[in-house]
Amino acid sequence: MSDARHRPIILQPGEGRAYAMGAMRAVFKADEAETAATYSISEWFLEPHSKGPGPHSHSDHDDIFYVIEGTMSLLVGDEWIDAGVGSFVRAAAGVTHDFANRTDKRAGVLNIYIPGGFERDMAGIVEWFENQPKA
Template structure:
């Protein structure tokens, strides 16, 4: 039987990628491999991970600020409270084009995404994020 998880604001496993950061709330065995839940935060005028695709669905709910999302070939500015679904296999990206910090809750399904974070952090250490200006 899995244990319940209760995390206070800001708690979780943090990953720093320069002007982008992530805090993982539940992944792997905690989620029985079914999903991965994390927060992604971008400082003002910060590029995101870059256009990419993968087999998992990526679901985003904007927590703060305005995040710009690429889904397929269309960019959309998504203010706080917006919901975005990038189905598996669809190219997607996100960035913050504003002068205030922005963040989104992300659910990736199926899960076990966090196992990739050490190599992602290492990649961004060698390839710092650009700006949207």
């Protein structure tokens, strides 16, 4: 078990590589270095009444969302779904998706991104959010 992808990953709640993006926060639990880029796993939390990243798609990656807190509104294709704790949603490669919190309480999803490498984009994503006009 000498390479990183064979070592256990043990993180307590809130631990991981965190990225703040205004009303949205991501915490990466496992990514390219630990998984040989086969997947990445992250938590995404949105404060009440806040938007997510905006509608987008990935041509060669599946996005899997599992709601872990509150109710998250998820766009898959052209349909918005209000998903409560325990809900599972897969946006296959090429399918437009987004998420938002339309409620009065914080909401969160566990995201599994297959194959991995999503964290490579996080610096640019954080910078993009920092440069957006404040509401």
